[in-house]
């Protein structure tokens with residue numbers, strides 16, 4: 001293990017990675033029963049399952065490191081919006097299938113690089129969750145990249161929708177690569193890479209896929225930010241209202 | 256008084272008769288998810304690894320293990336989750352692959368797991384696959400991928416262009 005780890009920063013960081021998986025998993029699960037074709041409905045539901053499974057591992061570790069006797073479920077269901085640490089990108093509404101796919105692709109391309117780097121984390125608990133999740137996310141990325149290419153380089157209608165999706169999601173991608181004090185502490189302890197260090201690899205994947213999809217690269221853009229420190233868009237409250245309802249209305253309910 | 260501790264090879268045999276809840280033609284040991292068995296004093300410790308992080312069968316599997324072992328008279332047992340090394344479809348036994356095929360699920364083709372490294376092959380991604388999967392019904396290799404994801408996280412959807420039947424392919428991971 002690398003040097004002293006600031007425990008509060010570690011818990012904060014684990015919530016970020018866990019909350020990304022949780023909120024995106026919830027968003028993707030909203031498609032269940034609504035996707036354009038059955039195969040896509042099934043694919044989306046399975047991806048949501050992967051993400052929620054990964055969230056259980058990350059938030060489980062967050063609860064363990066925190067040491068206050070909370071569980072992954074309690075972190076997921078009993079925190080308020082300001083206590084969530086996910087990127088704004090993953091709480092964006094599903095929109096049409098193109099919006100959902102573009103959000104997924106832009107996140108997957110980042111997620112795979114993050115997990116790949118975390119496999120050599122100084123904390124073996126982080127490294128083993130990352131190794132497990134990376135194998136699943138490799139399939140997520142192949143699927144989302146494949147569909148971005150097929151729809152971008154598809155009909156005039158699908159191309160127009162993908163172009164619009166890219167334009168609306170792009171300003172939310174910059175937040176993935178912003179370093180702050182928590183990130184610096186994790187990098188210092190050898191637990192996680194600096195987010196900014198993941199950008200070149202992400203940029204390579206994204207540029208190549210967008211070119212193949214005949215979609216113009218948006219270039220530099222204004223970046224929305226705030227999710228990592230709990231400043232969210234109005235959309236997160238609606239996600240939580242649905243996701244947390246049961247545990248809030250019937251505290252401690254179990255299956 | 257305490258009963259004689261059963262030999263671990265016998266316990267392995269018992270677990271080889273516990274079916275996977277989602278693909279009941281193969282057992283938990285066929286799937287390679289039982290990683291270790293050990294006696295700690297009078298407690299049997301069973302180490303289990305999940306196939307996929309979010310596999311909904313995980314809790315049922317744990318319950319099935321417990322039920323089976325208690326049925327064989329094991330009074331004290333503890334299940335431990337092991338994440339590392341992560342489960343791989345390479346651990347599915349040869350006999351189990353035949354059982355999968357006979358059941359209508361094409362077994363995994365080792366060494367073809369997605370690795371997320373898209374660079375240089377994106378132009379070949381769209382709608383294509385470099386995998387050759389034989390149809391579990393007619394044996395034809397004229398098959399195509401419908402979706403990377405199938406009826407469970409561990410499977411993909413394929414179809415045969417000869418017999419025209421859709422089928423599940425057990426993904427390599």
Ligand SMILES: [Zn+2]
Nearest residue numbers: 390393415418
């Ligand atoms: Zn066939």
